[in-house]
Amino acid sequence: MTDAETLFRQRASQKVMIFDGGYGxxxxxxxxxxxxxxxxxxxxxxxxxxxxxxxxxxxxxVKAIHTAYLDNGADMIETNTFSGTRIAMADYGCEHLVxxxxxxxxxxxxxxxxxxxxxxxxxxxxxxxxxxxxxTLSISPKVNDPGFREVDFDTLKEQxxxxxxxxxxGGVDFLLVETCFDTLNAKAAGMAAKEAEAASGRSVPxxxxxxxxxMSGRNLSGHTIAAFWYSLRHLKPLTIGxxxxxxxDKLRPYLSELSKIADTLILAYPNAGxxxxxxxxxxxxxxxxxLIGEWIAEGPVNMVGGCRGxxxxxxxxx
Numbered sequence: 001m002t003d004a005e006t007l008f009r010q011r012a013s014q015k016v017m018i019f020d021g022g023y024g025x026x027x028x029x030x031x032x033x034x035x036x037x038x039x040x041x042x043x044x045x046x047x048x049x050x051x052x053x054x055x056x057x058x059x060x061x062v063k064a065i066h067t068a069y070l071d072n073g074a075d076m077i078e079t080n081t082f083s084g085t086r087i088a089m090a091d092y093g094c095e096h097l098v099x100x101x102x103x104x105x106x107x108x109x110x111x112x113x114x115x116x117x118x119x120x121x122x123x124x125x126x127x128x129x130x131x132x133x134x135x136t137l138s139i140s141p142k143v144n145d146p147g148f149r150e151v152d153f154d155t156l157k158e159q160x161x162x163x164x165x166x167x168x169x170g171g172v173d174f175l176l177v178e179t180c181f182d183t184l185n186a187k188a189a190g191m192a193a194k195e196a197e198a199a200s201g202r203s204v205p206x207x208x209x210x211x212x213x214x215m216s217g218r219n220l221s222g223h224t225i226a227a228f229w230y231s232l233r234h235l236k237p238l239t240i241g242x243x244x245x246x247x248x249d250k251l252r253p254y255l256s257e258l259s260k261i262a263d264t265l266i267l268a269y270p271n272a273g274x275x276x277x278x279x280x281x282x283x284x285x286x287x288x289x290x291l292i293g294e295w296i297a298e299g300p301v302n303m304v305g306g307c308r309g310x311x312x313x314x315x316x317x318x
Contacts, residue, residue, distance in 0.1 A: 004173035005205050005238060007123050011075065012265055012302045019269050019305025020069035020077045021315050025281070027051050029311075030061055045093040052083050053094060055105040062105070065312075066112035070124060072316035076303070077113060077124065078176060079105040079167060082131035085159045087151060091134070099166045102128070106170020127176040127207060128167030130160065130189055137184040138221035153188055160192035168200045176207040179244050179307075181220040183231050186210075190235040205238040209267060212245040217254055225254050229262050241267030244307045247274060247283060248291035252298075259300035266301045272309030281309025285317035292318055 011017055030036075032054075037047040039057030047053055055062050062080050069077050084102045086095040094101070106128060113124035137156060140148045164175055175193040180186035190206060197204045210228045213220045219228065229240055240262050242251050248270040259266050270292070273283035292304050306314045 004123075004125060005203065008125060008173075008238070009265075016296050016301060017075040017303040018073050018315060018318060019267065019303050020066075020074045021269070021306035021310035021312065022272075022308050023065060023078075023080050023082070024051055025309055025311055026065045026068070027054065027061065032058070032061075041097075043093055045091075047092055047094075050083075050089075050092045050094065052081055052089070052101055052105070053092070053097070055080050055101055055108060056097065059104070059108055062108050063112055066109055067115070068312035069315050070112060070116040072312045073318075074305070074315055075125060076127055076305075077109055078127045078129040078178075079109045079170075079172065081105045081129045081163065081167065082178075083133075084130070084163050084167075085133055086162065087133045087135055087156065087159050088131065098162060102163050102166035103170040106167045106172045110171040125173045126171065127174045128164070128170075128172035130163060130167075130175060130177045130193070132179050132181050132185050132189075132211075133159075135185075136182045136220065137188065138182045153184070156185065157188040157192045157195075160189045161196050164193045164196035165199065168196055168202070168204050172204065174205050174207050174238065176209065178207075178209040179211045180209060180228070181211050181213060183219065183221050183223045183228055186228070186232060190232060190237075194235065206235055207239040207241075207267060208232060208235070208237045209239075209241045209243040209269075211243060212251075212254065215250075225258050226261055229258060233262075237264055239265045239267040239303065241269075241301075241303075243267075243269045244271060247271055248288060248295065252291075252295060255295060255300045256298065265303065267303045267305075268295065268301050269305035269307045269310075271307050272314060275309070283309065285311070285314040288314050289317035
């Protein structure tokens with residue numbers, strides 16, 4: 001095992017570890033303009049909302065958010081790269097920036113983690129965030145053509161591998177394939193992570209997190225959390241878990257089920273409840289923390305944090 005993995009497992013055996021929270025929510029609070037997102041980059045399309053690009057154009061904001069989570073007790077932070085593949089960056093015409101963006105994002109997070117460690121001597125971990133992309137391998141986007149796919153498995157895997165390689169080069173400890181709404185997409189990302197790890201010559205353990213799309217407890221490709229685990233356990237992830245979708249109260253039964261079947265560490269980071277009519281999240285930090293406290297009392301998790309709607313104060317309360 002790598003030093004990072006050894007330390008992670010040791011700490012997880014001693015306490016429930018703390019993950020960070022939402023980045024989009026924190027970024028929105030800055031009220032950024034198109035000029036903030038674009039910076040000096042010669043890009044044709046509008047960039048407002050391209051949060052990953054801020055790693056290049058407003059690294060000060062990205063570092064401030066990392067630091068705020070660390071100051072509020074996070075043991076691990078993730079890179080600001082949820083949409084860091086060519087297939088996702090194509091919406092903004094930023095495919096050519098993928099390698100630089102992911103490398104820089106990893107360096108920013110690593111610098112913040114190292115700075116926190118320098119203050120108190122406690123190692124902080126960095127996970128490279130790998131989102132699901134805006135394409136699905138399992139379901140056709142055309143109702144009248146169920147066999148149609150916008151992308152094939154090998155193409156998606158190669159695009160994930162490009163992202164993983166840059167994150168590893170930038171210095172992440174782990175690769176986190178998160179918000180997995182399509183099990184086949186997750187399999188492509190997991191395989192890409194393993195290939196990039198092997199090519200890098202160093203161990204970079206894989207983390208994976210499932211997302212539920214409705215109250216049936218299934219993801220978009222129709223798998224239950226148990227089916228998701230059994231489909232991906234061959235990848236031997238360091239952690240398996242659940243994120244996004246719902247608040248902590250509604251994720252509790254799925255975590256309990258997962259903890260009974262998974263032979264690895266459990267990670268979970270819910271939204272701050274459900275959004276209101278305006279799409280905003282109103283759940284207070286103390287409420288989120290109390291609900292997560294019920295998980296901890298039951299004992300099904302090893303690392304907890306937040307997703308949409310959560311902020312550094314939520315991390316502090318947890």
